[in-house]
Amino acid sequence: MNTLIAEQLFKLYPESPEGELSAMRAALVRRESLADVASSLGFSEAILLGGGASKSGGIDCNPFLPTPTKLFWALFILIQIGQS
Numbered sequence: 001m002n003t004l005i006a007e008q009l010f011k012l013y014p015e016s017p018e019g020e021l022s023a024m025r026a027a028l029v030r031r032e033s034l035a036d037v038a039s040s041l042g043f044s045e046a047i048l049l050g051g052g053a054s055k056s057g058g059i060d061c062n063p064f065l066p067t068p069t070k071l072f073w074a075l076f077i078l079i080q081i082g083q084s
Contacts, residue, residue, distance in 0.1 A: 001076060002029055038072040 005028050009021050027033060 001073065004080070005029055010056075032073045041072075043071040 002025065006021065006025050009016075009024055009028075013021060013024075
């Protein structure tokens, strides 16, 4: 994902200094940034959980369930595969 984001930033901002592009890329691929995007897209609500997982606090509290960040990565990979 780092490489793909870096390529897109370079295409969007070809005149920007390398350090600025690197800082933008780092901010975009941070776990917290991806979790924010995944949460705003409603990823957690889109996952159907069984009774036990729901009772234990759901997707945000169970370490064995995918986090919103992991769901974002999975969607991103699926989109990339679909575009290839």
